[in-house]
Amino acid sequence: MIKFLLKGLLRDRSRSLLPLIVVAIGVMLAVFMRGYINGIMVDMIEQTARFNTGHVKIMTKAYADNMDQAPNDLALTGVSELEKNLKNDFPAMDWASRIKFGGLIDVPDENGETKSQGPAMGIGLDLLSGNSDEAERLNLGRSLVRGRLPDARGEALLSEDFSRKLDVDPGKDVTLIGSTMDGGMAIYNFRVSGTVRFGNTGMDRGTIIADLHDVQEALNMHDAAGEILGFFASGYYEDETAAPFIKSFEEKYTDENDEYSPVMLRLRDQEGLSLYVDMTKSMGAIITFIFMVAMSLVLWNAGLLGGLRRYGEIGIRLAIGEEKGHIYRLMIIESVMIGFAGTIVGTAFGLGLSWLMQTYGLDISEFTKNATTGIMMPNIVRARITPPDFYIGFIPGILSTVTGTMLAGIGIYKRQTARLFKELET
Amino acid sequence: MHDNLIIKTERLTKRFPMGKSEFTALKGIDLKLGVGEFTGLIGPSGSGKTTLLNIIGSLDIPSEGKAVVLGQSVGNLNAREAARLRKESLGFIFQTYNLLQVHTVYENVELPLLLLKYGSGERKKMVQDALEWVGLTDKIKQKPPQLSGGECQRVAIARAMVKKPSLVLADEPTANLDAANSHNILQTMEKLNQELKTTFLFATHDEKVIAYLKRKIYLRDGMIDKIEPIADDK
Numbered sequence: 001m002i003k004f005l006l007k008g009l010l011r012d013r014s015r016s017l018l019p020l021i022v023v024a025i026g027v028m029l030a031v032f033m034r035g036y037i038n039g040i041m042v043d044m045i046e047q048t049a050r051f052n053t054g055h056v057k058i059m060t061k062a063y064a065d066n067m068d069q070a071p072n073d074l075a076l077t078g079v080s081e082l083e084k085n086l087k088n089d090f091p092a093m094d095w096a097s098r099i100k101f102g103g104l105i106d107v108p109d110e111n112g113e114t115k116s117q118g119p120a121m122g123i124g125l126d127l128l129s130g131n132s133d134e135a136e137r138l139n140l141g142r143s144l145v146r147g148r149l150p151d152a153r154g155e156a157l158l159s160e161d162f163s164r165k166l167d168v169d170p171g172k173d174v175t176l177i178g179s180t181m182d183g184g185m186a187i188y189n190f191r192v193s194g195t196v197r198f199g200n201t202g203m204d205r206g207t208i209i210a211d212l213h214d215v216q217e218a219l220n221m222h223d224a225a226g227e228i229l230g231f232f233a234s235g236y237y238e239d240e241t242a243a244p245f246i247k248s249f250e251e252k253y254t255d256e257n258d259e260y261s262p263v264m265l266r267l268r269d270q271e272g273l274s275l276y277v278d279m280t281k282s283m284g285a286i287i288t289f290i291f292m293v294a295m296s297l298v299l300w301n302a303g304l305l306g307g308l309r310r311y312g313e314i315g316i317r318l319a320i321g322e323e324k325g326h327i328y329r330l331m332i333i334e335s336v337m338i339g340f341a342g343t344i345v346g347t348a349f350g351l352g353l354s355w356l357m358q359t360y361g362l363d364i365s366e367f368t369k370n371a372t373t374g375i376m377m378p379n380i381v382r383a384r385i386t387p388p389d390f391y392i393g394f395i396p397g398i399l400s401t402v403t404g405t406m407l408a409g410i411g412i413y414k415r416q417t418a419r420l421f422k423e424l425e426t
Numbered sequence: 427m428h429d430n431l432i433i434k435t436e437r438l439t440k441r442f443p444m445g446k447s448e449f450t451a452l453k454g455i456d457l458k459l460g461v462g463e464f465t466g467l468i469g470p471s472g473s474g475k476t477t478l479l480n481i482i483g484s485l486d487i488p489s490e491g492k493a494v495v496l497g498q499s500v501g502n503l504n505a506r507e508a509a510r511l512r513k514e515s516l517g518f519i520f521q522t523y524n525l526l527q528v529h530t531v532y533e534n535v536e537l538p539l540l541l542l543k544y545g546s547g548e549r550k551k552m553v554q555d556a557l558e559w560v561g562l563t564d565k566i567k568q569k570p571p572q573l574s575g576g577e578c579q580r581v582a583i584a585r586a587m588v589k590k591p592s593l594v595l596a597d598e599p600t601a602n603l604d605a606a607n608s609h610n611i612l613q614t615m616e617k618l619n620q621e622l623k624t625t626f627l628f629a630t631h632d633e634k635v636i637a638y639l640k641r642k643i644y645l646r647d648g649m650i651d652k653i654e655p656i657a658d659d660k
Contacts, residue, residue, distance in 0.1 A: 001540050004533065011528035316524040319485065320538045320585070321513020323506055 005334050014309065016338055022298050023342025023401055024349065027393035030291035031350025032383070034284050034392060036357055039384030041280040045237055045273065050137050051123075051203065053270045054229025055237045056093070056245060058086070062259040063226060067270070070100040072181050072219060072226050076262055079225040082253075089252065090245060092233055096134050097225035099124035099215045103178030103186070105158070105208060107168045116166045120158075122176070122208040124215025124225075128153065137231070140196060140209070146170050147194025156190035156210040160197040165206075170194050176208065180220035188218030199380060230264075239277055242266040284392060292396035292403075299335075299404025304411065328409050335405035336398055343397030350393060357383035432593055432625050433459035433482055437491035440477050440648075451477040453648040454491065459627060461592070463656070464619045466628035468636060469645035475629035476597055478645070482627065483516055483595045484508040496592055513541055517586030517624075521598035523578040525570040525585075531557070532566045535584045542589060556588035560614055576607030580614060587618055593625045600632050612638045 009016040049055055059067065063074040076082065079097045086095045101122045109115040126132035127140075127150050135141065140149055145160040147170030158168065168174055170192050178186040190210055197204055216222055230245075232238050246264050255261040268277040317327055361380040438455040441448045452474045459465060467475040480486040481493050484500050485508075493500040496515050503511065512518075517538075525534050535556050539549045557563045560580040570578055579599060586594050596615070600608035616638055619626050628635055636642060644651040 004529075004537070004540055007533065008526070008528055312524055313526055316518075316520075316526070317537075318509075319483070319512065319518040319520075319524075320541065321509050321511075321516070322541050323509040 001330065002333065005330060006337065009334060009337060019299055019302050019335070019338045019401060019404070020342045020345070022295060022302060023339055023397050024346040026291050026295040026298075026400065027343045027346025027397045028350040028353065029346075030287055030396050031347050031389050031393045032353040032357070033291075034287045035350070035354035035383040035385050035389050036381075037283050037287065038280065038386060039354075039358065040381045041276060041283065042236065042384050043382060045267065045276060045280065046235075047200065048271065048273065049231070049237055049267055050139075051198075051200075053265075053267045053273065054096075054227070055232050055267050056230040056242055056264050057267075057270060058082075058228040058230070058249070058262050058264050059226065060260045061254075061263050064263050064265060070102065070226055072099065072101060072179075072221060072224075073183060074260070075099070075181060075221060075224045075226045076228065077224045077260075079228060080223055082262065083228060086228065086230070089248070090230065093230040093245075094133060094233065096126060096132065096137070096229050096231070097212060097227070098229055099212065099219065099221060099224075099226045101178055101215065101219060101226075103176050105162075105166065105206075106175040106177055107166045108173065108175065116168070118162060118166050118206055120162065120176075120206045120208045122178075122210065122215065124210055124212045127209075127211040128213070133231075138209075139198075143196040143198050145195045145197050147192065150193045150211055153211065153214055154189070154191055155193040156208050156214070157194050157196050158192050158209075159204045159207040160195040161204045162206045162208075163192065163195045168192055174208075176218055178219065181224060182220060184220065186219050188214070190214070228262075237267050237277070239266070239268055239281070242268075284388060288392055288395050292400050295396055295400035296403040296407070299400050300407040302404065302408075304408040331405050331409050332402055335401040339398035339401035340394075342401070343393045346397060347390065347393040351385060351389060354383040354385050354389065358385055430460045431458055431494075432461050432463075432496060433457065433627070434494045435478075435482075435492065438478070438481065438488050438493050439490035440474075440481060440486070441489040451648050452481075452488075455648075455650060457643065457650065459625065462619065462623045462625055463641060464616065464626045464639060465641040465643060466630050466636060466639040467643050467645055468630060468639075469651070470631055472647075473645040474648040475645050477648075479595050479597055479627065479629045482593075483518060484511045513538070514589075515592045517589070517591040517594040519579070519582050519586050519594060519596035519599045521601040523570070523575075523582045523602075525578055525581055527570050530567050530569055531562060531573070531581050531584075534570070534581055535588050538585060538589045552588055553584075556584040559587060559618060560584045574607070575603050576610060579603060579607070579611050583611065583614060583618075587622070587624065590622060591624065593627065595627050595629075597629045598632065599628065600630075600635055605634065608632070608634045 058076070060074050060076055063071055066074065083095050083097055101124065103120060103122060105118055105120045106114055107116045125134040127135055135149060140157065150156060163169070173189055173191050176186065176188045176190060180186045212225070216224065232241065243266065246266060249264040253262050268274040314327060318324065361382040363380050435455050435457040438452055439450065440452040441450045455478060467478055469475050481488055481500055482495055484495065484503060487501045495511065498511055532553055535553045536549055539552055544552065554563065557566060560583050562577060562580055562584065565573060565577060573581065600611060603611060612635060615626055618624055628639065630636065641656045642654040
């Protein structure tokens with residue numbers, strides 16, 4: 001009987017082609033949208049993690065309470081020892097001390113007079129120790145526009161737009177004017193080794209990046225750092241894995257009565273990212289559900305039309321002794337076949353589109369020019385193909401065809417045999 | 427006589443709802459049909475012949491009275507039992523052939539055997555036999571749109587006969603055929619009636635069909651008007 005059904009489906013395109021096209025388009029969109037949105041959200045989260053939050057971040061309690069101000073007067077001290085301990089306690093993670101700071105960048109002319117000035121946000125990170133992934137993590141090599149990365153103390157990178165604005169080229173000196181950890185005035189000279197463009201409007205507007213030790217020296221933060229960022233070896237934030245780390249860290253390091261004792265925060269607990277993390281997790285299910293409902297509605301109608309067209313066939317099958325339930329079941333089996341075929345086609349196209357989007361991306365820099373959120377939007381958004389993309393389409397694909405057929409079939413099923421039979425004659 | 431009966435109706439009445447009132451299509455029909463008959467229900471449109479054929483074919487149930495077909499009371503059968511009766515013992519021939527357009531002649535004739543779960547070898551032989559009876563062995567791979575009306579109706583006869591049913595119900599089987607094809611079809615059915623002893627019950631008002639019938643049951647306004655006794659074989 002299955003062979004009989006298959007022959008019917010293959011030969012009667014009006015019966016199989018429309019549902020197959022609907023399923024294929026729906027699944028294609030579902031797979032693509034899932035990969036695309038997943039890509040955007042993971043990119044946003046990872047970009048934010050790399051530049052700002054880490055997958056987990058360690059700070060003093062007091063610093064954490066005022067995190068958005070990057071209050072270096074509340075920074076961690078004895079960080080080299082703490083970092084060493086962290087490497088022992090959490091060997092699966094990569095740890096990196098950083099100092100975020102703000103200040104004024106002053107560019108002198110040939111006479112030492114101020115030529116230009118501009119406010120900058122700065123990051124001090126380990127660029128020179130030789131055993132740090134920080135330059136790679138921030139993609140500094142590929143972000144380089146002019147010059148080179150710092151390879152000696154006293155060198156710094158400026159964001160390209162900022163350097164153009166200040167009219168300072170690689171090889172020239174700039175002065176950081178800021179405040180030290182203990183509230184004094186900090187003045188420190190850097191030589192611009194190169195310029196970078198991150199593809200993030202907020203960062204490109206005015207950033208200076210220097211080696212951690214230079215920043216420690218500039219801000220009088222010897223063996224201190226505002227934050228120690230932890231990154232999972234997988235390169236992706238793992239929400240479930242992070243939770244027990246917090247507990248384990250707090251048990252060993254946190255003293256509730258000491259506001260300078262270190263605390264650990266997960267990525268989701270920073271910058272209002274919890275919603276994004278939850279959305280990323282449930283996005284696949286949301287998209288699958290939306291497309292399943294939409295396709296079911298279309299396929300319900302397609303099924304009704306198909307059912308009307310097949311009254312003759314159904315009538316004759318009833319007349320020769322096939323039970324209504326059997327006909328109904330076979331219609332559902334047919335819909336599974338169509339759903340399966342449509343899903344394969346749709347998944348192939350959806351993955352193809354996702355691959356293109358993953359490889360080439362979409363430049364959205366125009367839309368993020370004035371972004372001011374804590375979440376860092378990449379300028380080029382890309383899809384991200386993950387293993388579920390290869391099979392997730394089968395859920396809306398098959399469920400929608402089956403649901404559509406079941407809904408459409410109920411009308412036929414409930415109809416009196418003689419009535420159906422009579423309609424077959426007219 | 428009773429052992430030889432294939433259909434027996436007693437005070438068979440069928441009413442259909444029509445808005446708030448009811449329309450009575452059959453009014454107390456008493457009828458007996460023996461094995462091997464070649465009989466017709468004759469009457470104008472609205473006389474109740476198709477309704478009676480539907481009840482005998484277990485596609486509908488009586489509102490009152492009884493219809494016993496092959497020893498089973500149609501009114502007492504549930505949907506599954508009615509389907510089994512149709513599947514195993516009844517064949518249907520329709521005015522509009524009702525062949526499955528995307529399936530070949532072979533597949534159309536094979537369908538009842540698929541439902542009866544015959545093995546493929548057995549099915550093949552039975553389909554071949556049925557197509558031989560109707561003279562269509564050369565059209566086995568063709569599809570209905572490639573056939574003439576007469577050929578389509580012969581496929582429908584083969585489909586009805588392939589499982590060798592006890593009773594074939596034919597509703598206006600020649601209505602869409604010209605005279606030559608009608609005679610051809612009727613001769614085929616007559617031959618099958620004689621050779622296989624299959625009982626045929628027609629619903630018709632076509633004179634060409636009436637001429638072939640051995641017994642004629644005239645219906646008018648849902649009642650039996652008259653019954654002409656079984657004629658001698660031609």
